[in-house]
Amino acid sequence: MMTESVCTVPVPRTQQELEQAVHDYQTTDLSGFELFCYWQAIREASLEQGAASVDRNPILGDDSY
Secondary structure (H helix, E strand, O other), X not given: XXXXXXXXXXXXXXXXXXXXXXXXXXXXXXXXXXHHHHHHHHHHHHHHHHHHHHHHOOOOOHHHO
């Protein structure tokens, strides 16, 4: 995707960084492409952290199928 190489907003790696990024996103006057870049970074971090939490909390009995 072309936007990934253009956006310079770092993707938050920890829950605390993600919460700070969401706060900054909500309180900063962003617009246009910059707004999209912040949104995309928050989205990617949320998806990564969501996938990591699923791996840490497996469904009991899931391995028996």
